[in-house]
Amino acid sequence: xxxxxxxxxxxAIRETLExxxxxxxxxxxxxxSGPEALQLMSSGLPDxxxxxxxxxxxxxxxxxxxxxxxxWDVPIxxxxxxxxxxxxxxxxxxxxxxFLEKPLDRSRLLLTIANCLGHHKVVRDNRVLQQQLxxxxxxxxxxxxxxxxxxxxxxVAASDATVLITGENGTGKxxxxxxxxxxxxxxxxxxxxVNCAAIPRDLVESELFGHEKxxxxxxxxxxTGKFEQADGGTLFLDEIGDMNEQAQAKVLKAVEESRFQRxxxxxxxxxxxxxxxxxxxxxxxxxxxxxQDLFFRLNVLAIHLPPLRERGDDVELLLNWFMADLGxxxxxxxxxxxxxxxxxxxxxxxxxNVRELRxxxxxxxxxxxxxxxxxxxxxxxxxxxxxxxxxxxLLACGDFQEFKSRSEAIFLQHKLRENLYNxxxxxxxxxxxxxxxxxxxxxxxxxxQPDFG
Numbered sequence: 233x234x235x236x237x238x239x240x241x242x243x244a245i246r247e248t249l250e251x252x253x254x255x256x257x258x259x260x261x262x263x264x265s266g267p268e269a270l271q272l273m274s275s276g277l278p279d280x281x282x283x284x285x286x287x288x289x290x291x292x293x294x295x296x297x298x299x300x301x302x303x304w305d306v307p308i309x310x311x312x313x314x315x316x317x318x319x320x321x322x323x324x325x326x327x328x329x330x331f332l333e334k335p336l337d338r339s340r341l342l343l344t345i346a347n348c349l350g351h352h353k354v355v356r357d358n359r360v361l362q363q364q365l366x367x368x369x370x371x372x373x374x375x376x377x378x379x380x381x382x383x384x385x386x387x388v389a390a391s392d393a394t395v396l397i398t399g400e401n402g403t404g405k406x407x408x409x410x411x412x413x414x415x416x417x418x419x420x421x422x423x424x425x426v427n428c429a430a431i432p433r434d435l436v437e438s439e440l441f442g443h444e445k446x447x448x449x450x451x452x453x454x455x456t457g458k459f460e461q462a463d464g465g466t467l468f469l470d471e472i473g474d475m476n477e478q479a480q481a482k483v484l485k486a487v488e489e490s491r492f493q494r495x496x497x498x499x500x501x502x503x504x505x506x507x508x509x510x511x512x513x514x515x516x517x518x519x520x521x522x523x524q525d526l527f528f529r530l531n532v533l534a535i536h537l538p539p540l541r542e543r544g545d546d547v548e549l550l551l552n553w554f555m556a557d558l559g560x561x562x563x564x565x566x567x568x569x570x571x572x573x574x575x576x577x578x579x580x581x582x583x584x585n586v587r588e589l590r591x592x593x594x595x596x597x598x599x600x601x602x603x604x605x606x607x608x609x610x611x612x613x614x615x616x617x618x619x620x621x622x623x624x625x626l627l628a629c630g631d632f633q634e635f636k637s638r639s640e641a642i643f644l645q646h647k648l649r650e651n652l653y654n655x656x657x658x659x660x661x662x663x664x665x666x667x668x669x670x671x672x673x674x675x676x677x678x679x680x681q682p683d684f685g
Contacts, residue, residue, distance in 0.1 A: 237261045239269040240284040266290030285312045307352045373546035377538040389415035396530045397510040399537030402585030405510040413466045421465030429471035436479040447496020463503045473513035484526040540582040554593040641676040
């Protein structure tokens with residue numbers, strides 16, 4: 233049974249609300265003053281507080297401040313007479329969920345409470361999920377490239393300067409962001425992520441800065457943006473290269489001045505946010521569509537994450553780490569890797585980087601026969617070993633024609649994999665007729681299916 237605390241200095245209002253809410257199945261507590269309310273909450277937090285603004289002694293605004301100062305995680309709905317609307321609106325700006333005007337409308341009261349409970353559950357669940365995400369997985373690897381990344385994290389974590397992380401998809405940009413946040417003085421504050429590529433272009437500003445009620449069709453209530461949600465913490469702007477130019481201009485202003493306005497609003501809001509941005513694009517390219525002034529503002533501290541093909545020494549470490557971690561999650565015994573299977577995996581170029589490796593380990597845990605992963609247990613990756621052997625045997629070719637054939641096979645297989653085995657796209661990239669490419673695929677027995685399905 234959900235518990236609601238009613239705080240109002242008028243006994244008649246307390247009694248009326250107790251009857252209405254009790255009839256709806258809520259357990260109701262009552263307090264006639266601010267100090268009494270705080271005393272009740274110190275014994276056990278309710279699920280929602282209905283808080284009057286105008287009370288003698290300690291008013292509702294002071295109660296709200298005390299709740300925040302004590303770190304109590306409880307949503308507050310402010311109730312106010314007509315003459316105190318301005319104060320009630322200010323209370324909402326300071327963190328209250330909503331306000332209701334007296335005399336209270338029963339239907340609106342019940343709807344607001346239901347929405348408040350639902351909203352608070354989502355916020356609480358997201359907080360738990362975020363904590364779980366922040367706690368794992370670690371940055372695995374001791375190759376020179378990864379040691380450089382770890383050293384970078386150690387050096388920049390204590391700073392509040394903006395960070396720009398570049399690298400291919402799947403290289404672990406999110407893990408670096410979490411590691412920086414964990415090691416910073418903001419670790420106990422929110423880490424808020426925005427995937428700029430996943431937000432419709434016309435909603436980016438609303439997502440980042442929030443909006444006021446009625447600012448556009450469908451904006452039926454004010455909304456807090458990601459900048460406000462990250463206040464005091466870290467804001468991670470992922471795939472920032474996909475952000476439209478209008479939003480880029482507003483982000484530049486917000487980053488430089490630490491203040492902004494909601495969409496449809498005229499109030500300037502100030503925030504204390506550290507910005508970390510990430511992209512898999514070259515933001516300095518002439519055709520990138522990215523503002524160079526914003527690039528230079530973000531590029532204060534920069535790190536490029538190496539692809540897995542440049543971290544060969546880390547492949548075995550990653551395979552074993554994911555095998556242990558996923559085995560625990562899937563409740564399966566971790567598997568060992570036969571030396572021949574391990575050699576194939578080390579020779580593979582991993583176009584999907586660490587993400588692809590993780591997916592492979594999960595597949596092997598489910599599909600492999602026996603306790604040791606053998607080459608036969610791997611997906612169609614024979615071409616990897618074949619290419620590796622061909623490359624080693626190039627200098628052993630008996631004549632130039634054999635050398636040309638082997639070199640061509642290696643090159644074409646690489647281009648097919650680079651274009652995700654789309655034959656038409658590969659032929660176009662090579663400036664070759666598709667029918668001619670098909671002939672060469674048949675001639676050399678090249679792989680035309682993805683490595684992992």
